[in-house]
Amino acid sequence: MTRPVLLHKTGPQVIQEINACIGCNECLLACPALAEPITIDVLNRETFAGPISAPVARFARSCYQCSACVAPCPVGLHRDAMMAWLKVRLLRGGKE
Amino acid sequence: MNRFQPPNQIGNSFIFEGGQKGYPWIFFYLRRSWVLSLLATLLVVVPTWIFYNWYVKNGQDPAPDSVLGYTFAIVGTILMLMALVGFSLRRRSRKRKIGQLNRSLNWHMFFGMTGLALFFMHSFGNFNPRTGTYALYGMIAMVVSGLIGRLLDQIIPRMITAQIDEALTGQGDDQVERISQQVRALMEHNAEGNSGFLPVVSGTPVNSRFIAESGGAPWDLAYITLEATPQELNREASYRLVPDRKSSLTRPGALVPGAEEQMRSLQRVQVAMRKEHTYRYILRYWRIFHIFLAFTTIGLTLWHLEYAATLLIPTFMH
Amino acid sequence: MYRQENSKQNSTGPQNSRPSMDSADIVIIGNGIAGLTASVEARRRDPDARIVIVTDQNHPTINTPALKQFAVGKVSREQLLAYPVGTERSNRIHLINGHVDEIHAQRKFIALKGGRTLGYGSLLIATGSSPMGLPANIPGRDFDGVLTLHRLTNYLDLRRRLGEVEDAVVIGGGVHAIETVMGLMHCGIKAHWLIRGETFLGKMLDQPASKMVLEHVRRSGVMVYTNTEVVGVVGRIGAVVGVVTNHNQMIPCQLVLSCTGTQPVSTLARQCTVPILQKKGIIVNDKLRTSVRDIYAAGDVAALLNPQTGEYEPRALWYHAVLQGRLAGAMMTGREPDKADPFGVPWHATHLGEISMLTVGDPLNSSEGIITLTDSNKASYRRMSISGDRLVGYLALGTAPQDSLAIKRIIDEGLSIRSVKKELLKGTFDARRYFSHKRTHATQGAIKTGRLPETSLFDLPAAPKQLQLPAPGSRSTQRLQTTDALQSLEQNDYSESRRHTDDLQLPQKSLRLSPDMMVRQRAEAEWEGSPTGYRLHTNPRMVEAHTSEYTDVDEGEPFQRHEGKRNLWTYAENGEQ
Numbered sequence: 003m004t005r006p007v008l009l010h011k012t013g014p015q016v017i018q019e020i021n022a023c024i025g026c027n028e029c030l031l032a033c034p035a036l037a038e039p040i041t042i043d044v045l046n047r048e049t050f051a052g053p054i055s056a057p058v059a060r061f062a063r064s065c066y067q068c069s070a071c072v073a074p075c076p077v078g079l080h081r082d083a084m085m086a087w088l089k090v091r092l093l094r095g096g097k098e
Numbered sequence: 099m100n101r102f103q104p105p106n107q108i109g110n111s112f113i114f115e116g117g118q119k120g121y122p123w124i125f126f127y128l129r130r131s132w133v134l135s136l137l138a139t140l141l142v143v144v145p146t147w148i149f150y151n152w153y154v155k156n157g158q159d160p161a162p163d164s165v166l167g168y169t170f171a172i173v174g175t176i177l178m179l180m181a182l183v184g185f186s187l188r189r190r191s192r193k194r195k196i197g198q199l200n201r202s203l204n205w206h207m208f209f210g211m212t213g214l215a216l217f218f219m220h221s222f223g224n225f226n227p228r229t230g231t232y233a234l235y236g237m238i239a240m241v242v243s244g245l246i247g248r249l250l251d252q253i254i255p256r257m258i259t260a261q262i263d264e265a266l267t268g269q270g271d272d273q274v275e276r277i278s279q280q281v282r283a284l285m286e287h288n289a290e291g292n293s294g295f296l297p298v299v300s301g302t303p304v305n306s307r308f309i310a311e312s313g314g315a316p317w318d319l320a321y322i323t324l325e326a327t328p329q330e331l332n333r334e335a336s337y338r339l340v341p342d343r344k345s346s347l348t349r350p351g352a353l354v355p356g357a358e359e360q361m362r363s364l365q366r367v368q369v370a371m372r373k374e375h376t377y378r379y380i381l382r383y384w385r386i387f388h389i390f391l392a393f394t395t396i397g398l399t400l401w402h403l404e405y406a407a408t409l410l411i412p413t414f415m416h
Numbered sequence: 417m418y419r420q421e422n423s424k425q426n427s428t429g430p431q432n433s434r435p436s437m438d439s440a441d442i443v444i445i446g447n448g449i450a451g452l453t454a455s456v457e458a459r460r461r462d463p464d465a466r467i468v469i470v471t472d473q474n475h476p477t478i479n480t481p482a483l484k485q486f487a488v489g490k491v492s493r494e495q496l497l498a499y500p501v502g503t504e505r506s507n508r509i510h511l512i513n514g515h516v517d518e519i520h521a522q523r524k525f526i527a528l529k530g531g532r533t534l535g536y537g538s539l540l541i542a543t544g545s546s547p548m549g550l551p552a553n554i555p556g557r558d559f560d561g562v563l564t565l566h567r568l569t570n571y572l573d574l575r576r577r578l579g580e581v582e583d584a585v586v587i588g589g590g591v592h593a594i595e596t597v598m599g600l601m602h603c604g605i606k607a608h609w610l611i612r613g614e615t616f617l618g619k620m621l622d623q624p625a626s627k628m629v630l631e632h633v634r635r636s637g638v639m640v641y642t643n644t645e646v647v648g649v650v651g652r653i654g655a656v657v658g659v660v661t662n663h664n665q666m667i668p669c670q671l672v673l674s675c676t677g678t679q680p681v682s683t684l685a686r687q688c689t690v691p692i693l694q695k696k697g698i699i700v701n702d703k704l705r706t707s708v709r710d711i712y713a714a715g716d717v718a719a720l721l722n723p724q725t726g727e728y729e730p731r732a733l734w735y736h737a738v739l740q741g742r743l744a745g746a747m748m749t750g751r752e753p754d755k756a757d758p759f760g761v762p763w764h765a766t767h768l769g770e771i772s773m774l775t776v777g778d779p780l781n782s783s784e785g786i787i788t789l790t791d792s793n794k795a796s797y798r799r800m801s802i803s804g805d806r807l808v809g810y811l812a813l814g815t816a817p818q819d820s821l822a823i824k825r826i827i828d829e830g831l832s833i834r835s836v837k838k839e840l841l842k843g844t845f846d847a848r849r850y851f852s853h854k855r856t857h858a859t860q861g862a863i864k865t866g867r868l869p870e871t872s873l874f875d876l877p878a879a880p881k882q883l884q885l886p887a888p889g890s891r892s893t894q895r896l897q898t899t900d901a902l903q904s905l906e907q908n909d910y911s912e913s914r915r916h917t918d919d920l921q922l923p924q925k926s927l928r929l930s931p932d933m934m935v936r937q938r939a940e941a942e943w944e945g946s947p948t949g950y951r952l953h954t955n956p957r958m959v960e961a962h963t964s965e966y967t968d969v970d971e972g973e974p975f976q977r978h979e980g981k982r983n984l985w986t987y988a989e990n991g992e993q
Contacts, residue, residue, distance in 0.1 A: 007378045008819075009371060009848040010262045013270020018821055021742075022735040025479030025498060027196070027491050032189075034199040037129045043479075044500050059118030060127055066251035067258060067381060076481075076767040077735075078774055078820035089121060089259040090266065096120025192602060193489075265852075274852050278859040285862060361860065368856055371849075 008069070011083040019079045020046050029071035029081040035064045049084050054092065062088040123256055131201035135208035143215045150219045160222050162230065163409065170220035174213045175399075178237075181209035182392065207244065214241050229402035236395035243388045250384055258377045264370035273367045281360050439535030440468040442748050443526065444542055445516050445684065447471035449480070449498055449734065450715025450741035451542035456499070457745025459507040465749060467508070468534065470526070472515045475568060476504070481734050483571045484595045487578075488602050496568070521690040521708045538710050538748040541685070541698060542741070545678035545716035545732055550587070556649030561656035562672040565596060574673070578603050581670045585659050587646055588675035589613050591766055594629070596675050597638050598769045608639045608667050610646060610659075620764065620775045624790075625797050625813050629768050636769055646672075680717040680730050695719065697730035702759075703752065704744045712747060714740035724761065724778050724808075731762055760828035765820040772817040777801070777827045779809030791841045798841055805832045810840070822847030 011019070025042050038057055048058050062085055071081035154160045161167055188194070188202040214237055225231050267276050442458050444451045447469050455467050478496040485491045504511055514528040525535040547566040550557045561577070563570055582605065586597050589611040600607040615626035634640055645662045649672055658668040680697035685706075693699045693707035697719030704712045716732040718740060739759060746753045763776040779801050782788060786808060790799045796814025800807060807827050812818045822845065826833060839845040 006844050006846055007375070007382055008846050009374060009378070009852075010258075010265070011848060012266060012272045015821065016270070021738045022821065024481035024734045025496070026482040026485045027495060028485070030196050031194050031490065032199070033196075034185075034203050037127070037131070037197050037200040039196050041495055041497070041500070043497055047500060054118045056118055063121060063125055064127065066255050067378065068251075068385075073817055074767075075817060076765065076772070078765040078772065078817045080819070086259065086262055087270070089255065090262050090270075092119065093121040093259050093263055095118075272852065272855075274855045274859070278855045278862075281859050281862060364856060364859060371852060375849075 008080065008083070010086045011080065013087060016084050016087040017050060019084060020050050022077055023079060024077060026076060028074035028076065029079075032070050032074045033065075033081075034068065034070060035066055036061055037064070049088050054088070054095075058088070059092060061085075062092055065089070121256060121259060124252060129200070129204070131204045135204040139208050139212050139215075142212050146216065146219065154222070162220055162222050162224055163406070164222075167220050167222060170216050174216035174220060177209045177213035177216065181206050181213060184209065207248075210241050210244060214238065229398070229405040233395065233398040233402040236391065236398040240388065240391040240395050243384070243391050247384050247388055250381065254377050254381050258374050261370040261374040261377070265367050265374070274364065277360050277364050277367070281357060284356050284360070438533070439466075439525070439537075440510070441465040441537040442467045442540070443534060443536035443538070444469045444540040445471070445526070446542035446544055446715070446717075447473055447477050447511070448542055448544045448715055448737065449477055450544075450737040450744070451540065452477040452499060452503075453738055453741030454540055454542065454714060454745035454748065455509045456503065456507060457742045458749050459509060459745075461746060461751055462749040466510070468510045468512060469504070470512045470514055470516055470528065470534065472513065473567075474513065478568060479734075483565075483568065484599055487571050487574055487596070488599045489575070516684060517687065519684055519688040519711070521688050521692075521711065524710065536710075538712065540744050540748060541692075541706070541711065541713045541717060542715045542744075543681040543684060543717050545730070546681050547674070547678050548676045550646070550649075550674050550676070554646060554648060556651055556656070559649055559651035559656040560654055561651075561670055562649055562674075564674045564676075565592070566678070574671075577671060578605065581605050583608065583667075583669040584671040584673060585610060585646075585667055585669045586673045586675060588677065589616055589618065590675065590677060591617065591764070591768070592675040592677075594633065594768050595766070596673055597633065598636070601636050601638055605671075606637070606639070608669065609633070609641065610644045610661065611640065611642045612645050614642055616642075620780070621773075621811065621813075622780055622799060624792065625799070625811060628792075628797055628813055629771060629773070632769055632771055678716065678732060680719070680732075682717055695728060697728070699728050703747055704740060705747070712744050714744040720759065722762065724781070731759070733762070733764060736762075760824060763820060763824050765818075768813075770815060771813050772815065774810070774812045774818045774820050774823070776811075776820065776824045777807070777809040779811035781809055789837075789841060800837075800840060802833070802837075805834050806830050807833050807840070819845060819847055 023042070023046055025046075027042050030036060030040065030042060030045075038060070040057055040061055044055070045058055045061075048054050054062070065082070065085040067082050067086065069082045072079075075081065153166060157166070158164075162171070185199070185202045185206045188199060217234055217237060221230060221234060225234075265273050267273055441462075442455070442465055444455055444467070451469055451471070455469055458465060458467055477498040479498050482491055482496055486493070486496055503509075512528070512534070514530065514532065516526050517529050518527040519539065520527065524537070524539075525533050526539065527533050547564045549564040550562070556562070563573060565571065565574065584600050584605050585608045586593055586600070587610045588596075593609065593611075594616065597607045597609045615621065615623060616630055617626060621629070630640055630642070641661065641663075646659050647662050648660045649656055650658045650660060650666065656670065656672055658666050659672060660666050682692075682694045682698050685692035685694040685698050688708065688711075690708050692711060692713075698706055698713040698717050700706055700713050700718045700720060702721070704714050704718060706713050715737040716730055719728040719730045720740075721728055736759065743753065761777040763774070765772070765774040767773070779788075779799050781801050785803055787802045788799065789802065790797070792798070796812070796816070798814070799809075799811040801809035807823070810823050810827065823840070825831075825847070833840060836845055836850055
């Protein structure tokens, strides 16, 4: 509860964070919203660019930005910001 | 699936060929653990309810302090305690699989709601004695806040996403940065031709030569700028300029035509970010509220137990 | 031209006894993350090129940093893959399992073991690093149970042994060693950690930080031995039973793990007909070209220039390998990326047990002109190196993780940290709000006052970026500098209430200003009310906006209203060192 409430990150910042992700899965293990097995490489690939598969889309919608994924990350990345970016892409895709 | 899409830039990533799109306000994904915990709830509550109704009609002593009443209370308490610690313990455990926390959450809800149902039955309809009623109220508030929290967890992230959408450009860059670049471009455009006396900037003594050679050039700074040097005394403190209400000077950005629109969009983005910040705080604080209610309920329950003990101890002392 | 002539007769390329030699436009040696990222990026930019990866690794590219999670069973082998299954196939990237013996640089082909040859248009050497392991003269290093942890096979071996081990000795003084040690404790194995030096991670952490980490590790139950080296490994009938240290102590164990660092695998540089320049790795420029035409290097094997030290050294970290791979892929298709991501300063973030560590830039720098601030309490420690008002190095230890990339951005872009110094020191920095607020207010102020920001007219071609200690300026850096210079309007959120002017210095300034001085002034002071010629017509009047309502344009003189504090860096109150 003492961690600060952080705003979203811009697209290029999210891309930079994805580049730095070492794929250790700590964030996925800590997520209370993720209900089906997803591999982190697929998640990173789809957050980066390209079409979004159904499991990842479901995960992206279910994510409720609780930020539990930030503390376990060894590299100090923000999976919640990356998920927010995924959400924005889903939203924009649906508007087209 | 997963045919690799070569995007040229982030913008093209919004082409979803065969991918998922859209972000509805309310959605629901049927998950095994949700079904299981729902079934468990029903399996516990429904037969117990049936039994409870039968007992009220035909049983000997339908009261909270009967044997059945105590049974309800104890089982309810166990369930509540499991709800309290189950998720936290799982979160701290080392051997976790992906998705386990989600399952724990569903079981947490099951325990909470079943416990509440059992406490209702424990009360046997006696809502008069104070402490028990308050404890029950506390419990209702807590469970209801949890359910509302689930709803909020669906809706508020969707609202946050809408605000982020506002704050980012189509390419995902910061809108504020884009606007400030446009403003700069505008101002540079406007500044052209306004410079007037622009001294040459270089390290060589060209400056002084230039100034000397312009011969007879005025030395009043006001030919260049209205900006006062910092060391000047502030004479204006004694009077204030009140522009005519119809004067264009009352409008901000009057000196920069075309900037109004930028100001408006800037404000919109600011508002969006502020809203996003607020929504995130709502999410955070609703969680804290739910936990606060849990502690309140614990307190009220302890109070109720103390009251119950004062009733019980005399009977046991015999 | 990177495209290889595929003609079978008349080939101006390699002349071989074989009339038709296999060749590819882009050949990549090594399928670590740098190599694979390069190949994927090259495919993205050129859908028609023939791309081949030659590797002697028998498995696809994995997330190497996740091996420590794999060791303790938190991830499975399938979850280790770095790219989704079938990425190579769907991108038409051909994979050859083989070992490269020699590079023929003039005739542009590589010779594989077994006699096969492969011509190339562009070649990327991404052979990675190899572990130092135990020194060769240590007796008993070949007993069963002595492992050097580096590749997947080593970790598979480790995982298999974990069940039958009670005590393990870990040798090494770096991040790899501490991760291994904590992993072993997690599995319930008693770990004995031998560190040769006095401190842990001597190049990145200072004394207090190292002490904090080692204390924490000791409290977790690990036996830590500093100033200790292994003299020999004792075994019985072929299997290890313990180690003997230089303090004549025998530590019984069933497993000896060496995490003693890595070195770049630059053997190919010597096995090239035109020797490739290499020292501590294959030396490359900022576009990853080696000293030989059409040959590039990326990843652990490439030695880049460290802008802060002036040395060429490899950056053997995951993030750098990814970025370098991407850049190499772009370069090899002949398309230099127009907006190259500058690599920026080196950084490293990881979990040391329960402690999060972040180090960016050079926080141990204590040379002239660098001011060091530290902040510590029982559970955390932060150290910042500041030059002027720019952050040069940052080190943070604590239970709460930091926003690593945001801080790296601050250092890379040389942004002024005036208003967030306290947040950075306490670790509560929110980058997004900070940048966005700054730009918002800057822009609003500019519009309100109708004046251009100070520096916009001073993107003079002659103005050197002298104060940019880290990476060279790119276009994005310049952009940020300009808007950044429209400083602020310090929000109430950021509690720094200091305003300042340079007014007191004015009488000394002369009218003649060189570009150098201009840059310095721009960098040092925000508000220069100097009457020198160049400034007059661009003095930005930033109206203090405690509210966001519009104020009268003519309202008062901002400078007089400022408190005249000149120097922001009153470090005395912060425990200046």
